[in-house]
Amino acid sequence: MPSLCPILVFHRVALLTLVLAEPVLAAQIGTIPPAESLTASRIAALPAADRAPWAAYLARSEAQWAADREALAAERQGLSTLPPARAGGHSEGSMPLDKPANWYASEGALVVARNILSFQTPAGGWGKNQPRNAPPRERGQAYVAENNLKKPSPNDYDLPQDSQWSYVGTVDNDATITEIRFLARVAKQFPGAAGEPYRQAAQRGVVYLLAAQFPNGGWPQVWPLQGGYHDAVTLNDNALVEVAELMGMVSRGEAELGFMPANMKTAAAAAQARSVQLLLAAQIRINGKLTMWAQQHDPLTLAPSSARNYEPPALCSGESANALRFLMSLPNPSPAIIEAVKGGVAMLKSLAVRDVGFVKVDDARRLVAQPGAGPLWARYYDPVTLRPVFGDRDKSLHDDVNDLSAERRNGYSWWGTWPMKTVADYDAWAARWVKPAS
Structure with a gap:
């Protein structure tokens, strides 16, 4: 397995690239920088021993993009x-995974399945945000729905390099993962030749995910690579965790995926194992203590990476909680996994705040005193100071959510209860796996 690039230790200014404005607004602590794409020049700057797998990966992505x-x-x-x-x-709502088994043999399910088959990209993946309970794709029709921003900001980080080619194959918003699992349920109802197209498409989807995995075990948001923050190791919306979980299902033949060939099951098991090692390597240490993960990590350095204009390179409580739940779900966890979970849950517990609420006040939500409320967690924390941080659409970074524009306060989940279940389930897990202190 290729060696993982070490996590680099950054000072606050280097990590967040906080370019202070002149004059500095009282509520603004910096500016959110753009994420770096995975490029040949960056790969060439790696230690010699690490270059070959990354260069091969980039070449494979570029060849598939052209194809x-x-x-x-x-x-x-x-x-x-x-x-x-x-x-x-x-999209996901049109591909339900919780229907009775016989529903997946119905005409309603087959309409969805035929649509899924027709929109599979040549690479084997699918786009996002596109209902599947519609007619199949027409000849010459784009592989994905329109994903461009309606009102982009100047130099918007989410502006595609090619407006006609965006998210053509992605794991964002459960895409590709859900299509594979839905096809497997339909194929289960048609064990003969009638189910073969669905089995073949699901297998191509798994091959796509295997091809998209980085040499260090992570997955980008979009593959073939699209550039910008889409090239980052993506935990946002639980993308990496959900792909890793799917790899586990494939390897064990669960979730109606038992038809996968033996070599694919073996490859999926190895892919999940690499993803676990990636999570262990990417977990941020502060003063020697294991803490949390970011929504995105740079694919080469594993440092926290920014995403959209208002999403800073910071630690993220919700995605970290889900990464910890995934690690807790693994059988026979290694000492490294146990220490990662211990450190992550301890950090989440320490960051919980009470007696405040994030509620609507006049025109926008605000963080206000609310005796008895909580616990709440901020979505983002500075990866050096662990203080909550908040971004606005103009790329400004703030240390108080109440200083954001009303549009961003209303349009994003800055405070929430995401870690509650992980924290609640930890004690039972720890009783089984964590040795009492001597």
Whole structure:
């Protein structure tokens, strides 16, 4: 297995790249920098022993990106009019995974399954935010729904390099993971030839995820790589954890995935093991103590990385809680896993605040005194000071959520209860795996 790049220790200014404005607003502590793409020049700067697997990965991504575009261009030859991109909307809800088994043999399920087959990209993945309970894709139609911003900010970090080619294959918002699992449920109802297209598509989806995995065990948000923060190791929306969990299901033949070939099960087991090592390597230490993870980590340094304009390179309580739950779910955890969970849960417990609420006051939500309320956690914490931090759409970084614009206070979950279940379940887990202090 390729060696993991070490976590670099950064000073606050270097890590957050806090470029202070002139004049500095009283409530602003810095500016959120853009994330770095995974590029050939960055790979060339790695230690010699680490370059080859990363260079091969980048070359594979670039080749697949070109092949995907060429496949769509070939379809469009001879068409006088191109079909418009399919309308966006809620995707996961159109692919339910909790129906009775016989429902997946119904015409309603088959409509969804045929749609899924038709929108699978040549690479084997799927786009996001596209309802699947609709007719199949037409010849020459885009593989994904329109994912561009409606009102982008100047130099917006979420602005795609190519407005016609964005999120063409992603694990964001449960994409690809949900399609694979839905197809497996349908295939279970058709064990013969009728189910073969669904089995083959699900297998291609798993191959896609295996190909997308970084040499260090993480997964990017978009593959083939799209650039910017999409190239980061992505824990946001639990992407990495959900892919790792799927790899475990494949390796064990669970969730109707038993039809996967033996070599794919073996590869999936290895992929999950690498993802666990990635989580252990990426967990941030502060003053020697294990703490939490960021929403995104730079693929090469594993340092916290920014994402959208208002999402700073900071530790994230919700994604950390889910990473800890995943580690707690593993059988026979190693000493390193046990220490990671102990440190992460201890940090979450220490950061909980009470007697405050994040509630609507006049035009926008505010953090206010509320006796008896809580516990609450901030979404983001500075990776050096562990103080809560908050970003605005203009890329300004703040230390008080009440100083954000009303639009961002209302439009993002800055405070929440995400870690509660992880913290509540820890004691039972620790009773089994954590040795009492001598």
